[in-house]
Amino acid sequence: MRRADVLIIGGGLTGLAFNYFLRKAGYAVLIVEARGRLGGRIWTKTTGEAVNIEMGATWLGQKHTHLVQLLNELNLPVFQQRLGASALFEQQHQMPVQSIPLPPNNDPSYRIKGGTSALIKALARHLPDEAMLLDTPVEKVHAKADGVYTFSGASTIKSKVVVSTLPPHLLSHCIELQPTLPDALTRLMQQTHTWMGESIKAGVAYDQPFWRENGQTGTAFSQTGPFTELYDHTDAEEGHFALKGFLRNDMANLSAPDRKRLVEGQLLKLFGQPALEFTSYEEAVWAKEPFTYAPYERTIIPHQNNGHEMYRKPYWNGRLFLAGSETADAFPGYMEGAVRSAEWVYQALSQSTVL
Ligand SMILES: Cc1cc2nc3c(=O)[nH]c(=O)nc-3n(C[C@H](O)[C@H](O)[C@H](O)COP(=O)(O)OP(=O)(O)OC[C@H]3O[C@@H](n4cnc5c(N)ncnc54)[C@H](O)[C@@H]3O)c2cc1C
Known part of the structure; x- marks a missing residue:
């Protein structure tokens, strides 16, 4: 014993x-x-060399003073989440994707360098x-x-x-x-x-941040899904490029291949063909954990x-x-x-x- x-x-x-x-x-x-x-x-899912995607906790703010103090004590730097000045917005399935301006962000979110x-x-x-x-x-x-x-x-x-x-x-x-x-x-x-017990995170890794080359920020919001929010998930070193966000909670009822198919359809609508050239798709359905x-x-x-x-x-x-x-x-x-x-x-x- x-x-x-x-x-x-x-x-x-x-x-x-x-x-x-x-x-x-x-x-x-x-x-x-x-x-x-x-x-x-x-x-932080780190499958192979190319993937470094948060499946769980990702962001913190300056108001999280006890966490910030612990990070400082452990010498763990943070970096600011990229949001950009505009986002893609998907209101309805039948409507085209719009680009909307984002207000200045006075309370930025931060991520931990190297992943949470x-x-x-x-x-x-x-x-x-x-x-x-x-x-x-x-x-x-x-x-x-x-x-x-x-x-x-x-x-x-x-x-x-x-x-x-x-x-x-x-x-x-x-x-x-x-x-x-x-x-x-x-x-x-x-x-x-x-x-967050019911939430679903999904992320797609890329060799290059193609969305930036197209003048996009990678930030997207959708009222249709499967992604409801999506962000540029590139790491601090700019060594791993990814988009990552939340899927609608009811997507937990689908099979993994069906979820992925819907994600691909939405990525294509939001960002065009380059979005389908991802090197990896990762997801975590927390209600199944x-x-x-x-x-x-x-x-x-x-x-x-x-x-x-x-x-x-x-x-x-x-x-x-x-x-x-x-x-x-x-x-x-x-x-x-x-x-x-x-x-x-x-x-x-x-x-x-x-x-
Ligand atoms: C998708 C998602 C996104 C999130 N985003 C953020 C964010 O951006 N910012 C933020 O601040 N927070 C975020 N959170 C919340 C954050 O992850 C939690 O607040 C934090 O990790 C909780 O830590 P904990 O140790 O209290 O609980 P947990 O992390 O739940 O730890 C409990 C541990 O107990 C273990 N366990 C369970 N059952 C047993 C058993 N029977 N025997 C032994 N061990 C057991 C579990 O495996 C687990 O390791 C997010 C969470 C999720 C799921």
Whole structure:
């Protein structure tokens, strides 16, 4: 049986940032991650040489002060998202594409140089291999008199404290907790939306930014889809050229080849024949990712219940904490919320007497 002072369930941004803070303070930490990769909703797809496309979190702003501070501490530069002065606009299927002017952008968005996964990689450098279990979905967590026992398949881990960094709704759906949590908290978790859980990202990589040669910015908005928004996704070094955006959520019901066919049709309409000469098509349908999304019993309004006071105290006499971006009291659902959540749980645990 493995042992740790603190067991963190989930190796996304919250789990890795929390590990980073704990290790600086000298605690023995173990991260248990269901997927075969770290990062969770942060996932820069780097298939081969030519592809570097964000399937998850991409943008941050200067207002995300805790994230910016962490990036500075880890020496990770950012660069501004290109938007340009105009965008293509598709109003209806039968109507031609229009070019519309964009207003000056007084609150630009930034991307992390090297991709958002550069943040995950930098944090993972503070996580020794022996302190991380990948491909290990937690199924049960049981608190007993002598410690907390976490179960995944045939593995059991005993720790003094367990910190879940799962989106609360996912936690309520997939992990059996004993003793059970208060009913009001369970209901709250069931009614806390997982930010971006239904979204679909798609991107197309190119050898050259052909749209710029045609005087276009790569920015496009559509009321028809499948892309609803599209942006120039070229990297900071101008070494990987791509267009990337969001597809309509209902495209999740199509097969992957059907989705791709519709994307190609829209790219052709927006940008013409060169748009079909892509070197790679990448997509992520987050509603099909069981370690991010679980179906809701009823429609949940995004951001309701985030940062609720029930998320901001420990359970099981200080042995169970609920963290994760959705539990943060500011910028919940975003990377900033994940960093703030990690800071909060680190401070709460540092002040407790269980370690
Ligand atoms: C398409 C998309 C676009 C986004 N765009 C932006 C953006 O531009 N800017 C921004 O700030 N934010 C954005 N976000 C949100 C951002 O990605 C999240 O706020 C942040 O990554 C959340 O980190 P987290 O660690 O709290 O949660 P997660 O990343 O969800 O981490 C939870 C971890 O737990 C693991 N896990 C799940 N179940 C189990 C289990 N049973 N056992 C063990 N491990 C388990 C998961 O695999 C995952 O690694 C976007 C998200 C998506 C999906």
